[in-house]
Amino acid sequence: MAKRPTSVAGQVLLLQLAVIAVVVAAGGILTVLNERSNSDEATSRVVVAVAAAIANEPSTPLAIASENPTARLQPETERIRKITGVDFIVVMAPNRTRFTHTTVDLIGKPFSGNIDDALRGETITETYVGSLGPSIRAVTPVIDTSGNIVGLVSAGVTRAKISEQFVRGLPMIFAVVLAGFAAAAAGSVLLGRRLRRQTLGMAPAQLRTMYGHHDAVLHSIGEGLVVFGEGESAELVNDEARRLLDLSDGPVTRASLPESMQSMQSMDTGIVRGELHLTDSRVLFVNQDPVMWEGTRLGQVLSIRDRTELQNIMGELDSVRSFAESLRSQAHESANRLHTVITMIELGRSEEAVEFATADLELSQHLIDRLMASVQEPALAALLLGKMSQAGEQGVELTVTEDTALGPVGVLTPRELVTVVGNLIDNAIDASKESEQPWVEVTVRDSDDVLIVRVADSGPGMSPETLRTAMTRGYSTKADSRGLGLALVTQVVKRHRGEVTTALTYGSVLLARIPSGDRS
Incomplete structure (x- = not known):
């Protein structure tokens, strides 16, 4: 050994x-x-x-x-x-x-x-x-x-x-010398114990090796690290953490972190797994572990990973899945209708078959023509059509108001527009199910100076305080997706200096207002 x-x-x-x-x-x-x-x-x-x-x-x-x-x-x-x-x-x-x-x-x-x-x-x-x-x-x-x-x-x-x-005086001299040595030795032992706590009982070679590896790892890993000791100031912040949290050079305190991450310090165990936190431009995946030595908590280590692109991809995947489900449902309904028409023809009721097929086609075509005429962004038009089918499958009546209008060039990119509208509609569909006759009403209107996205539903609604919490707090990967959805909406809206408000009028209303600015 x-x-x-x-x-x-x-x-x-x-x-x-x-x-x-x-x-x-x-x-x-x-x-x-x-x-x-x-x-x-x-x-x-x-x-x-x-x-x-x-x-x-x-x-x-x-x-x-x-x-x-x-x-x-x-x-x-x-x-x-x-x-x-x-x-x-x-x-x-x-x-x-x-x-x-x-x-x-x-x-x-x-x-x-x-x-x-x-x-x-x-x-x-x-x-x-x-x-x-x-x-x-x-x-x-x-x-x-x-x-x-x-x-x-x-x-x-x-x-x-x-x-x-x-010689008779020597014992006193020796006693004083020994007392001085004993006092100095006791002080050295106490100092040694304190130094041992501070160096975690490691040898110089171990400290040198650890520092070399520590420095290399901090600059090479692709995730952010923030280490807090017993005080409020961070003892270590690597370059990736400063980039992900938009931190400037210099000391970092708890107050420098996003608001949702500041409350993590008060947790009893100090252990956090898989919390999602949002900044103005990123979706962050955060873990926190306590730093322990001999049963004493010395601080906390926060590891931060960027999940912005992954979250966007997951959002797009959800949209594609929603469209696929909508197509599946429509294909099923089309098959039922086709069988109905064929059967009516076989029964010799040709006129009734033509009338049945034409009425259903006119209704669908009218909705598609209206949306394509008023909404010149194909991604949003497809999203609205898909959400209408999805809502219908869940027993929710979703309507797009007549004053919905969106030009070809908007303040939001197609991906941002889908994020805002899609998440607000999903929240509204979920909330409206709590009522006896669930309904959702959507308005997307782009005027000269502001883009308005208004989604109303028959649900119980939420107070401004509840909305503020949902927009700012971090959610675990197992938490309610609606919370993350509202936070993603807020992220996009704030990025363009807009605001999200809530109100209870003819229903529960969430309103996003985004200044249009200079369009070129």
Whole structure:
């Protein structure tokens, strides 16, 4: 089994702990050295102060000049030594002869150490290996009232005692160092955990590979991607998403999306499958999935596909299917009528057969002639004829008003015209079935400045609020097709700066008004 590579957070944690250990160890060593240096300096100040205090005492020159200096000075220097904590105090003659010493046997013997500068009137400090071992000592002159140097005073502390005092302070230093390391390590662990959450526990190579693949995929796939984090601003928007949603360069927020897509954030599960949403120019197929990590939702991913052309093709297919059904129905009716005529002839009722056939033909031909004369767009004329047959099959009476008139050049293309009129008629047929005597009335009129498509039916109608919802909301692929149909109608109408309104007058009326503009 391959060993899992160390994550970015793990590597950073190890590196931080190593750096902290080095820094803390170096700091501890420097602290110890500094403390040792401070200890030496403090000891030097103490021995200088003790030696100077004894040398400046007026009784000291007098005691040195007496017949028995040791008897007068030894008890006093020992008292001072015990009080100050120094290891020795030596009062000596200028020729190094000791008058006092901690070790009585050394009294009267020569002092070992440097006294030349002291004989010149200076106070000196030095580290010297004397009779008690290595020590830090001070030597200062004793000057009488005449200004003559009559003796010297030396006070010192052995290195052994200094080391002992220093060692007693080391546990505190080590405790502080360890506490600092522990605090720094705890902070590193917390930082590592936060970094692990932010990098999803991945190793640098994994992040590098993921970024490379991520960047390549985003620019190569044919569907739009929008990734939202915990805030309102999108963390990622690829080029296809900007194209499909008509988004400009720069930050993208929820408010930048089409109105129907903004409400998707509030869904409990965050999962959306196959919703259709419409912009002013496109039909979009939208999926949404939550981004999860260790049971926590980090955001949402929206995938967007363009279904505009597919929807147009499906609309045309529906129209062709409708025409085919209409032709099938007409062929069936024609066969029935033909059988009726043949039977009447066989029964010897030729005149009645001719009258029956002529009346039905005149009715159909009159309708076709009227539509072809008033509607000069063949696609719309064919659509109206097909919808009349389709409505008749479903028990709905569909009529085209006498004032219907459309010239050869319109503000809408034939495909747009079929989309608007066909969807409005389909909605009306479905709605009229809720009444006892279903009927639909269609008017398409093109004046100098506006194209009017009015479809009335015997259905219950819809309020302006319901119409607004049907025109703007997104519908699932399994949702009511009427909702999508109205949205498609609105898409075409808005594209040409028109409007769709609803009213309840002699029936439920949907009215689409589209400015004609400049026709050329």
